[in-house]
Amino acid sequence: MSQRKKDIPIQPKRAIVAFGNPGTGKSAVLNSMVGKTVFQSGVAYNGTSLTQHRQIHQHGDVLVIDTPGLQEAGENKYKKNLDEFSAAISTGLPTRLIGFVNTISGRVVESDLAAVLTVFSAVKKKFPKRANEDWIIINRVPAGKDHVLEKVINIVMQACFNQNLGVYIGFINHSAHGYDQDNVLFELNENQKKLMDFEEKLELVIPKGVNLQFDEGVYKKILLLVACLVVAVVLLPEIGAFAATAGMISVLNLSSG
Ligand SMILES: Nc1nc2c(ncn2[C@@H]2O[C@H](COP(=O)(O)OP(=O)(O)OP(=O)(O)O)[C@@H](O)[C@H]2O)c(=O)[nH]1
Numbered sequence: 639m640s641q642r643k644k645d646i647p648i649q650p651k652r653a654i655v656a657f658g659n660p661g662t663g664k665s666a667v668l669n670s671m672v673g674k675t676v677f678q679s680g681v682a683y684n685g686t687s688l689t690q691h692r693q694i695h696q697h698g699d700v701l702v703i704d705t706p707g708l709q710e711a712g713e714n715k716y717k718k719n720l721d722e723f724s725a726a727i728s729t730g731l732p733t734r735l736i737g738f739v740n741t742i743s744g745r746v747v748e749s750d751l752a753a754v755l756t757v758f759s760a761v762k763k764k765f766p767k768r769a770n771e772d773w774i775i776i777n778r779v780p781a782g783k784d785h786v787l788e789k790v791i792n793i794v795m796q797a798c799f800n801q802n803l804g805v806y807i808g809f810i811n812h813s814a815h816g817y818d819q820d821n822v823l824f825e826l827n828e829n830q831k832k833l834m835d836f837e838e839k840l841e842l843v844i845p846k847g848v849n850l851q852f853d854e855g856v857y858k859k860i861l862l863l864v865a866c867l868v869v870a871v872v873l874l875p876e877i878g879a880f881a882a883t884a885g886m887i888s889v890l891n892l893s894s895g
């Protein structure tokens with residue numbers, strides 16, 4: 639008896655790997671691309687990654703792979719996260735990398751961009767002949783402010799140009815809807831759907847199971863930026879305590895009358 643169509647497993651043909659710093663929207667955007675919440679996304683401490691391990695979801699013939707935030711605070715977390723990324727990109731399938739950066743107050747977050755460019759450069763160095771259909775997504779761009787968008791895109795383009803990196807640059811507007819909620823799904827426009835489309839020419843160049851083995855320079859760069867995050871996280875409870883104290887002070891009304 640012939641097997642019913644739905645029982646025949648679809649062979650994955652390609653992979654998409656999202657990477658970037660904690661909280662830049664990797665999981666939320668991937669969920670929105672596949673149209674359901676398969677990766678946990680949402681609120682976490684600044685500097686910590688909600689996604690702790692690489693996670694794979696098969697969508698048609700595409701493996702959609704989420705990875706932990708690179709510059710995560712905590713001892714040697716950045717090493718673990720780079721290893722997770724390394725494993726994620728070596729499925730042996732033609733793979734598109736999507737690096738995520740954020741904008742805050744109309745500025746590109748420098749450490750986000752540095753992390754993404756460092757990783758792209760390392761991949762390029764290791765696999766110089768890899769067909770390049772990678773993307774950088776600039777997330778949380780303020781909506782309706784063309785002058786900001788133009789500048790932000792220019793900054794990212796210039797940085798890519800300086801490093802001789804060819805990537806597509808996409809952006810997602812900061813919408814009030816669903817931001818900073820857990821496991822939110824949002825509508826993607828036609829352009830964003832292109833993230834899932836691959837050109838046939840995309841070639842296989844990262845063999846299965848290869849460990850990217852970042853050289854010490856890459857680790858050092860990532861670590862340098864992590865150091866700032868560790869400071870921020872260590873300070874957090876104090877900030878909380880300070881806020882509580884301030885709240886109490888405001889109860890004591892010292893005004894006359
Ligand atoms: N509506 C909307 N929300 C977003 C978007 N990007 C991020 N968010 C929100 O921002 C928060 C953090 O997003 P995550 O997807 O968890 O970030 P991440 O990059 O996966 O973070 P880690 O797993 O910690 O590295 C979530 O509450 C998301 O809903 C976006 O483009 N649109």
Ligand SMILES: [Mg+2]
Nearest residue numbers: 664665688689
């Ligand atoms: Mg995540």
